[in-house]
Amino acid sequence: MDDNETLRTIKNRRAIRDYDTSKDVPDELVYKVIEAGGYAPSAENQQPWRIIIVRDKQLQEFIGQKAVDRTIELFGRATPREELERRLSYIESKASLERTIDILITGARFEYIKGKPETNGAPVLLVLAVDQTHIGNSQATLRGTGGVYGWSSPRHAVIAGSMMMQNMALAAASLGLGSCVSSVQLDHFDDVGAISEKLNIPFPHWVPILCLTLGYALYERTLGPPRQTPEEIAFLNKWGESFKGGRK
Numbered sequence: 001m002d003d004n005e006t007l008r009t010i011k012n013r014r015a016i017r018d019y020d021t022s023k024d025v026p027d028e029l030v031y032k033v034i035e036a037g038g039y040a041p042s043a044e045n046q047q048p049w050r051i052i053i054v055r056d057k058q059l060q061e062f063i064g065q066k067a068v069d070r071t072i073e074l075f076g077r078a079t080p081r082e083e084l085e086r087r088l089s090y091i092e093s094k095a096s097l098e099r100t101i102d103i104l105i106t107g108a109r110f111e112y113i114k115g116k117p118e119t120n121g122a123p124v125l126l127v128l129a130v131d132q133t134h135i136g137n138s139q140a141t142l143r144g145t146g147g148v149y150g151w152s153s154p155r156h157a158v159i160a161g162s163m164m165m166q167n168m169a170l171a172a173a174s175l176g177l178g179s180c181v182s183s184v185q186l187d188h189f190d191d192v193g194a195i196s197e198k199l200n201i202p203f204p205h206w207v208p209i210l211c212l213t214l215g216y217a218l219y220e221r222t223l224g225p226p227r228q229t230p231e232e233i234a235f236l237n238k239w240g241e242s243f244k245g246g247r248k
């Protein structure tokens with residue numbers, strides 16, 4: 001069976017880290033992307049998400065620098081080189097492998113978040129924050145079965161936020177935009193606090209969990225890192241039982 005348009009969009013969406021800085025993303029498109037995000041499912045339809053659209057270059061720089069610093073910490077200092085080589089062993093060309101390791105250990109891989117033309121930065125950075133108050137107060141009128149206080153949990157909010165993020169990345173791809181989900185600058189408690197403060201996010205009730213850069217890709221990228229097949233991912237009925245998906 002051939003893939004339809006939706007499946008092709010899903011498969012062709014790539015993490016874009018080099019943007020054509022001569023092209024801005026109009027607010028109309030940002031609106032469409034966020035609107036599609038809002039159609040993601042959420043427990044009890046709590047819609048426990050808020051997005052900060054960061055266009056301010058100083059704020060982008062601040063958030064991007066956190067990503068660069070944390071990457072140097074994680075990949076440059078905390079991960080042995082053999083481990084980096086093992087993880088990137090799918091890269092066949094020695095030169096590409098060396099280049100990839102280099103941009104990881106120097107943090108250069110995350111310069112794109114800063115939005116600077118010199119480093120092909122993204123014009124728009126979306127920061128997704130999710131409601132962690134436990135009672136769920138982000139959508140007072142659209143609660144489902146949860147009654148006055150709602151039954152959604154902080155974990156549900158993170159899950160729903162992740163689904164929203166995927167909706168936005170796919171919507172962006174369908175509109176011809178490149179995007180990249182990033183979390184490295186929000187993986188450490190100190191960074192989450194500092195970024196929340198800068199963006200006036202009422203942390204810790206609301207917690208930024210992911211960012212999404214948006215812009216036009218500088219290079220076309222359809223080939224992504226390798227994916228596991230359904231045979232590798234799925235079991236039939238019980239763990240360990242193979243699923244062949246209609247194949248012999």
Ligand SMILES: Cc1cc2nc3c(=O)[nH]c(=O)nc-3n(C[C@H](O)[C@H](O)[C@H](O)COP(=O)(O)O)c2cc1C
Nearest residue numbers: 013014015016017109180181182183184185224225
């Ligand atoms: C939860 C999550 C966190 C991620 N964090 C980062 C990140 O901090 N920086 C980055 O450049 N890419 C990040 N990515 C993008 C992944 O590296 C990318 O999606 C993955 O390598 C697969 O490549 P593809 O999206 O091109 O198919 C993240 C993706 C997800 C879902």
